[in-house]
Amino acid sequence: MSNQSVVVIGGGPAGLRAATTVAELGERVTLIEQRSFLGGTPIAENYASLTPHLHSAEESIGAIVTRLQGLPGVEILTETEVQSLQGEAGDFTVSVSGPGGNRDIAAGAIVVATGFQHFDPGRETQMYGYYEYPDVVALQDLEAMIKDGNIVRPSNGETPKRICFIQCVGSRDRQIGNEYCSKVCCGVASKEAIEVREAIPDSEVFIFYIDMRMYGYWESQIYWPAQEKHHVQYVKGIVTEILRKEDKLLVRGEDTTMGRPMEVMMDMVVLSVGMEPSAGTRKIAGVLGINQNKYGFIDVANPPLDTVSTSRDGIFAAGAALGPADLEDCSSSGGMAAARAVALMRRAVAAG
Amino acid sequence: MSNQSVVVIGGGPAGLRAATTVAELGERVTLIEQRSFLGGTPIAENYASLTPHLHSAEESIGAIVTRLQGLPGVEILTETEVQSLQGEAGDFTVSVSGPGGNRDIAAGAIVVATGFQHFDPGRETQMYGYYEYPDVVALQDLEAMIKDGNIVRPSNGETPKRICFIQCVGSRDRQIGNEYCSKVCCGVASKEAIEVREAIPDSEVFIFYIDMRMYGYWESQIYWPAQEKHHVQYVKGIVTEILRKEDKLLVRGEDTTMGRPMEVMMDMVVLSVGMEPSAGTRKIAGVLGINQNKYGFIDVANPPLDTVSTSRDGIFAAGAALGPADLEDCSSSGGMAAARAVALMRRAVAAG
Numbered sequence: 199m200s201n202q203s204v205v206v207i208g209g210g211p212a213g214l215r216a217a218t219t220v221a222e223l224g225e226r227v228t229l230i231e232q233r234s235f236l237g238g239t240p241i242a243e244n245y246a247s248l249t250p251h252l253h254s255a256e257e258s259i260g261a262i263v264t265r266l267q268g269l270p271g272v273e274i275l276t277e278t279e280v281q282s283l284q285g286e287a288g289d290f291t292v293s294v295s296g297p298g299g300n301r302d303i304a305a306g307a308i309v310v311a312t313g314f315q316h317f318d319p320g321r322e323t324q325m326y327g328y329y330e331y332p333d334v335v336a337l338q339d340l341e342a343m344i345k346d347g348n349i350v351r352p353s354n355g356e357t358p359k360r361i362c363f364i365q366c367v368g369s370r371d372r373q374i375g376n377e378y379c380s381k382v383c384c385g386v387a388s389k390e391a392i393e394v395r396e397a398i399p400d401s402e403v404f405i406f407y408i409d410m411r412m413y414g415y416w417e418s419q420i421y422w423p424a425q426e427k428h429h430v431q432y433v434k435g436i437v438t439e440i441l442r443k444e445d446k447l448l449v450r451g452e453d454t455t456m457g458r459p460m461e462v463m464m465d466m467v468v469l470s471v472g473m474e475p476s477a478g479t480r481k482i483a484g485v486l487g488i489n490q491n492k493y494g495f496i497d498v499a500n501p502p503l504d505t506v507s508t509s510r511d512g513i514f515a516a517g518a519a520l521g522p523a524d525l526e527d528c529s530s531s532g533g534m535a536a537a538r539a540v541a542l543m544r545r546a547v548a549a550g
Numbered sequence: 551m552s553n554q555s556v557v558v559i560g561g562g563p564a565g566l567r568a569a570t571t572v573a574e575l576g577e578r579v580t581l582i583e584q585r586s587f588l589g590g591t592p593i594a595e596n597y598a599s600l601t602p603h604l605h606s607a608e609e610s611i612g613a614i615v616t617r618l619q620g621l622p623g624v625e626i627l628t629e630t631e632v633q634s635l636q637g638e639a640g641d642f643t644v645s646v647s648g649p650g651g652n653r654d655i656a657a658g659a660i661v662v663a664t665g666f667q668h669f670d671p672g673r674e675t676q677m678y679g680y681y682e683y684p685d686v687v688a689l690q691d692l693e694a695m696i697k698d699g700n701i702v703r704p705s706n707g708e709t710p711k712r713i714c715f716i717q718c719v720g721s722r723d724r725q726i727g728n729e730y731c732s733k734v735c736c737g738v739a740s741k742e743a744i745e746v747r748e749a750i751p752d753s754e755v756f757i758f759y760i761d762m763r764m765y766g767y768w769e770s771q772i773y774w775p776a777q778e779k780h781h782v783q784y785v786k787g788i789v790t791e792i793l794r795k796e797d798k799l800l801v802r803g804e805d806t807t808m809g810r811p812m813e814v815m816m817d818m819v820v821l822s823v824g825m826e827p828s829a830g831t832r833k834i835a836g837v838l839g840i841n842q843n844k845y846g847f848i849d850v851a852n853p854p855l856d857t858v859s860t861s862r863d864g865i866f867a868a869g870a871a872l873g874p875a876d877l878e879d880c881s882s883s884g885g886m887a888a889a890r891a892v893a894l895m896r897r898a899v900a901a902g
Contacts, residue, residue, distance in 0.1 A: 533886030541574035
């Protein structure tokens with residue numbers, strides 16, 4: 199085992215997988231997390247279950263945390279942030295500040311796994327009324343209700359009987375600057391739609407979408423069961439506005455398959471908000487001196503055959519810090535980044 | 551370095567990334583490939599360029615092969631197949647047969663990267679006429695023409711001026727048993743459409759689709775340029791039959807956005823065939839005693855947070871052997887599988 203660590207920044211799914219992999223490969227790892235707990239956005243935002251298998255988010259991610267804590271050579275620093283970076287690949291010094299004060303960590307290599315944040319639909323207030331109407335919520339708001347076992351209309355505490363999801367809020371949208379597709383929202387909305395149908399059997403659930411991007415196995419694992427078993431109703435359409443009408447929400451737009459205007463009354467509207475780089479991702483890029491793409495995510499130097507190298511030698515990135523990513527992407531790229539970091543550190547040690 | 555190898559089965563993108571990563575981590579690796587060359591399907595099927603960046607497939611994959619060949623502890627066995635497996639995790643014996651006869655390899659762990667094959671549209675002959683009409687081709691047939699710089703109608707050698715792609719051939723189809731979405735065909739068809747438009751500026755290119763699954767950055771990297779810069783015409787529609795009419799192809803179906811029947815004449819039709827497990831993937835599962843899913847791909851034991859463990863301890867899988875995968879999936883899971891394999895082998899050595 200080297201005297202150096204691999205420093206992994208971010209304790210969400212990608213960072214947890216990266217840290218676990220470094221330790222499994224027999225090297226020291228220091229995991230730095232700015233929150234007071236591990237698990238990243240799925241835990242911070244109270245995800246009920248993971249897409250596509252509907253396993254408990256707490257249990258699934260908790261199992262990795264437990265495994266990580268039990269491995270030798272692992273140091274976990276919560277409530278800690280990276281302040282600066284000195285040195286070069288194979289011989290970095292990472293300065294951090296945390297509850298115990300400031301500290302320098304000798305790092306052979308670094309993995310950035312600082313993740314994403316949900317698009318804030320406040321920017322589109324005029325259109326969808328997220329901050330105006332209590333019964334317009336976002337994917338993560340509904341997720342938390344599902345986790346609580348208490349799906350209610352925020353306006354009055356009643357059980358919603360007609361619920362719709364609006365896809366691509368903050369994605370595929372040049373006007374707001376997010377031209378990319380956020381990749382996971384079709385799957386997550388469909389998963390939540392299934393959970394609503396299970397929790398409220400007499401509910402009607404609609405998903406208004408442009409394209410249903412249920413790639414790979416999500417097609418058969420979520421999309422077909424959502425329709426055939428759970429009777430979720432998919433409507434290819436564009437929602438242009440939401441208005442309050444008495445105590446309901448009037449959703450207006452166009453059903454593009456039927457080629458006609460659409461006006462439907464809903465008890466609750468769920469905005470399928472996309473992914474944006476987290477504040478941590480935006481900040482760490484500057485601290486470490488690595489390139490970002492035009493959206494603020496970390497830039498990958500040589501895709502698609504190298505998915506984890508950043509613009510700076512010795513610094514790798516993984517998961518949703520790189521852009522829209524599902525959990526499999528986070529796991530695989532987390533492991534890959536760890537392997538590259540360990541390999542680089544050992545080469546540096548052998549040469550040093 | 552251990553006396554054992556990690557045995558990587560399959561020399562396509564995932565296997566190459568896995569083997570490279572094992573060697574970078576300082577362990578011996580034996581790469582077994584049944585073909586006489588490395589590179590997998592992209593090389594065997596003459597891919598012109600890789601999705602989404604349009605980098606040369608030969609150059610991009612060639613660079614990884616060159617890197618692998620230059621690393622210590624690497625043995626590459628082409629024209630070689632795995633015959634049987636003995637032992638257990640940490641102490642396998644892999645028996646192979648190749649040009650030099652039979653051989654046993656001491657393996658601490660195994661990575662299966664045996665990939666996919668293109669869906670054979672022969673099964674749907676009645677509908678699309680792949681084996682009946684020379685000008686009905688598949689994605690990989692057009693790819694080879696693009697690579698040759700010679701896009702012509704196979705029937706008469708003339709330059710096609712009206713070309714359409716039909717999506718989801720052999721995917722999202724319960725009748726043929728492939729309920730999954732093949733994930734990459736929307737991107738690959740759009741990439742080829744761009745290449746056709748560049749090669750034949752006075753051509754008209756159409757893509758008939760159900761949903762355009764241009765997830766993540768593919769939306770802004772391929773889908774938008776295809777439409778805005780290259781004027782590829784996307785039509786949401788279902789093609790029900792293709793007929794020969796004089797020396798053209800009559801494509802019949804329904805334009806689902808316009809809600810009306812569609813009859814269009816084409817010079818060439820490209821079937822966007824999906825992914826199926828390769829013959830090698832189907833076979834290796836039996837030889838190694840690992841579970842397959844209902845489609846014949848290798849089953850992952852614990853997704854989505856563990857993307858590479860199979861049903862048998864010490865055997866990992868990566869890339870399109872696991873199901874529909876893009877090149878980033880193959881790279882990341884290849885590296886992840888390598889890390890897990892090395893970690894397992896070292897634990898076994900330390901304990902042994």
